[in-house]
Amino acid sequence: FFFNDTATTEIYTEQIVGSVRCVQETGINAEYMGLLIEEYFGREPKKIVRRESPIGYYDSSELLYNDQDYCVVSILRAGSSVLNEMLHIVPGITIGKILLQRDEKSHEPVFYYQKYPQYIENKRIIIFDPMLATGGSVLKTIENLISLGCEPKNITFLNIISSVEGLERVSKTYPEIQIITA
DSSP: OBOOSHHHHHHTHHHHHHHHHHHHHHOSOHHHHHHHHHHHHHHSOEEEEEEEETTEEEEEEEESSOGGGEEEEEETTGGGGGHHHHHHHSTTOEEEEEEEEEOTTTOOEEEEEEEOOTTGGGSEEEEEOSEESSSHHHHHHHHHHHHTTOOGGGEEEEESEEOHHHHHHHHHHOTTSEEEEO
């Protein structure tokens, strides 16, 4: 579901519980990842294109941006679980990686490593991490991307399991960022 306020969170609680059970029982599979990715691209801006078929002309829609205009950023290591399915759906997408680790004393994420494609500031960014608990890791990732010139309005966070606390923290800190969660 697409998170935007607390009321929505309460409505979807049963669906989230079902999603968590599904992931616990079967693990994160490609089909499940594909649904999240398709939800993201279904929300992206489109343009109308006139096409020809054997029976005449018709209007269809296609993404406004090319595959190379997107970058999926996986928060290592669990975030890498989306990469195969993402490359299957969007073969030309660029990939970025960031490694964070939680400091055991402060309980805050500590930055260790980043590898992003050239000109990341011009890309539409999809951050992926399967689980959102407190929001610390994704907030640190967003902070890192913004420091490189990325605009929050071009960043979307995809994940499978979310806590209300984490969703509220991320959406209050960066209200321009879309969050798509199961």
